Amino acid sequence: MNRYINPNDPKYMAETDSQSIQNAIDAAESSSCHTVIIPRRCERTGQDEWMIDKTILLPSNITVILDDCHLTLVENVYENIFRNKNMYTEISRKPEGKQFGIRIIGRGEAILDGGKGNDLRERNSEKEGRPHIRFNNFILLNNVHDYVLENFKCIHMRWWAINQIACTNGRLSNLSFWNGNLIPNQDGINCRVGCSNILIENITGRTGDDVVALSAFPKWSDGVLVPEDGEFDIHDITIRNVRAHTRQTVVALRNTDGAKMYRITIDNIADDGGEYKPWGIVRIGENNYYAERCSVLGETYGINVQNIHSKNRGTVFLNTTLKDSHISNVYAEENALYAISTYYPESFNEETKRHVFGGITLENVVFDNIHYNAVPDEEDANYDLLNDGSPDFNGCALDFRCMGEHDTLNGVICRNIFASDKAKLLLCDERYQIKIEN
Numbered sequence: 001m002n003r004y005i006n007p008n009d010p011k012y013m014a015e016t017d018s019q020s021i022q023n024a025i026d027a028a029e030s031s032s033c034h035t036v037i038i039p040r041r042c043e044r045t046g047q048d049e050w051m052i053d054k055t056i057l058l059p060s061n062i063t064v065i066l067d068d069c070h071l072t073l074v075e076n077v078y079e080n081i082f083r084n085k086n087m088y089t090e091i092s093r094k095p096e097g098k099q100f101g102i103r104i105i106g107r108g109e110a111i112l113d114g115g116k117g118n119d120l121r122e123r124n125s126e127k128e129g130r131p132h133i134r135f136n137n138f139i140l141l142n143n144v145h146d147y148v149l150e151n152f153k154c155i156h157m158r159w160w161a162i163n164q165i166a167c168t169n170g171r172l173s174n175l176s177f178w179n180g181n182l183i184p185n186q187d188g189i190n191c192r193v194g195c196s197n198i199l200i201e202n203i204t205g206r207t208g209d210d211v212v213a214l215s216a217f218p219k220w221s222d223g224v225l226v227p228e229d230g231e232f233d234i235h236d237i238t239i240r241n242v243r244a245h246t247r248q249t250v251v252a253l254r255n256t257d258g259a260k261m262y263r264i265t266i267d268n269i270a271d272d273g274g275e276y277k278p279w280g281i282v283r284i285g286e287n288n289y290y291a292e293r294c295s296v297l298g299e300t301y302g303i304n305v306q307n308i309h310s311k312n313r314g315t316v317f318l319n320t321t322l323k324d325s326h327i328s329n330v331y332a333e334e335n336a337l338y339a340i341s342t343y344y345p346e347s348f349n350e351e352t353k354r355h356v357f358g359g360i361t362l363e364n365v366v367f368d369n370i371h372y373n374a375v376p377d378e379e380d381a382n383y384d385l386l387n388d389g390s391p392d393f394n395g396c397a398l399d400f401r402c403m404g405e406h407d408t409l410n411g412v413i414c415r416n417i418f419a420s421d422k423a424k425l426l427l428c429d430e431r432y433q434i435k436i437e438n
Contacts, residue, residue, distance in 0.1 A: 004028075004035040004065070008043040017042055018054040029059040037065045040108075053077050055135075057085035061101040066152055068108030073158070075116040078135045087142040093227045099144045106152030112138045114156035114180065121184055122159075122351075132221070137163040142225050145169050156180035157208070160187040166194030166226045177205035177244070185209045188244070192222045193232045193259060203242040206274055210252045211244045216259035219291035232259040240267040245274035249317070252283040255300055256290035262302040270309035277312035285320035288349055288356045297321045297361050310336045313380060318342050318360045328368040332397070335377040339370045341399040359404030364411040372397035372419040396424035398436075403429045413437070 005028045007013070012023035024036045042050050053074040058064070064082070071081055084099045091097035118136070125133040134140055136159035139149065143166050150173040154161040157179050164170065172189060179186040186208030189200060193216050200212055217223070218232035226232060239251055251269055255261040271278050282305055287294040301323040308316060311334040316327060319342065332339040344358035376395045397419045400409075415437035419425045428434050 002031070002033055004033055004037045005031065006037055006039065008039065008041070013044050016053055017044060017050040018052050018056060020044060021050065021056050022054075025056065025058065025062060025064070028062060034061050035063045035065065037067050038069045038071070040068045040070070052079065052081050055080040055083050058082055058099075058102050059085050060099040063103040063105065066104065066106040066110035068110060070109075070111045070113060072113040072115045076118045078118060078120055078131050080135060080140045081112050081138045083140040084142060084144050087140065087225075092143060093225070095227070095229065097143055098227065100146050102141070102144055102147040104139065104149050104152070106150065110152040112152060112154045112161070114138070114158040117156065117158050117181075117183070120158070133159055134163060137161065139163070141165070141167050143167070143227050143230075147171075148173075150174050152176075153178070153205070154188070157186040157188075158183075159185055160190045162189045163192065164190065164195050164198070165192045165222050166230050167191070167198070168196050170198040172198070172200045172203075174202045176203070177207050177211070179206055179208040182208050182247075187211070187213055189213070190215060191234060191237060192216070193218050193234070194226045194230050195234050195237070197236045198238075200237070200239045201241050203244060204272070205244050206276060207244065207246045207248075209246065209248045211242060211246050211250045212239055213252045214254070214261065214264065215252075215289070216255035216261055217257065217289055217291075218259045219257045220289070234259070234261050234264075236263045238265045238267070239269070240265070242269045243272040245272050245276045246278050247276045248278065249280045249283040250278055251281070252286075253300070253303070254283075254286045254289060255295050257292050258299070259295075261295075261300045264303045266303070266305045266308075268307040271311045273311060278310070278314075280314035280317040281308050281310045282315070283317045283319070284322055285318060285360065286356070287320050288352055288354050290354070295320050297363060298323055301325060305330075309333070312377075313337055314341055314343075315339045316341070317344070318362075319344060319358060321361045322365055323363045324365070326366045326368070328366070328370075330370045332372045332395075333374050335380070336372070336374040337376050337380065337395055338399045339372045339397045340367060341402070343399060343402040357404065358402035359407045361404075361407045362409045362412050366413045367398065367415070367417070368413075369416045370397050370414075370418065372423050374420065374423070394420070394422040394424075396427045398426045398428075398434070400426070400428040400432060400434065403431070409434065
């Protein structure tokens, strides 16, 4: 009995690399081994690269081992590299459409590569014959339970590298990103509506947008992909050990239109000092991506954030609402402008056609062991907006000056807050009284 199937086997070799791999996976599905190993060398072409011109569809109970191999999307195709096979079928949202036991595991220098890209962007998604922008994900999973993605690198992203919709009991581990040329929305990992019980750990590299994003937007196009008996909430997610840099946020949490976000643990997240300067390290909430309304108090709760390190701009940014949560061991250093802030420049987002602004309503939230030991960069575009009107603004540990008209702070505890000599411990809207317990 074979322990694995190899797409270089003449029995499976086809006219294209994609079809060779698909033939091997189809054979493994019907065999007793359920394992496909993609080696470094593609014997069909004699090259150390596999060119993907058509999405490889994964059945349940399949392990794909990327054995020091390099899989590159062909220029101008609108395809994923891997997608679970039931997605976009008639059973995808039904109980019998749920898939199980998908594993994509890298060995050595395993790489998924967007190559030279294509012209598909969010602005022209599903227009002029193009498919949905999701076809630019390297890995797209929908309604999958019990899965593992580990030990590979994603480069030259065409949009988000990894997209999970209504997926449960997953582990994403030891993944690295390098976005290549900057194009819109080059996220690393996305968990969308209905995702729960997922561990994301040991993430490195560079992305053009959020490195890890949890986004519960039930009235966006993801909502129609949630199983008939499923939920829109995102919960029981752990994100830990992330060292990366980005032009946006390293870890971002957003929920709107009634979807809840709860029992989220974020631990040991840092800017790795690369060429991009993150707008923030952790973001919780955003009053932007909604169809009918932002989240309200009680829909974002049980968020535990700890061991956060920044070197540039912001560190932890808060917006909209947060309840029954704990933020601790935050370290803002070098050129950071603040450790904790509710600041957001008031503006009109042309993409979403929404007026966005700062502020947050907090209830039963603890801020503990917050350290600001930085010298703000006066050349930062946000410096003038964040200073307190004086020529000697030197940053602050807690910045609650930017608040919405109806925002409230109830049961907020601030203890063990520290700031460097010339910086402020606290800057607060005059409507609020916040006591610091040091």
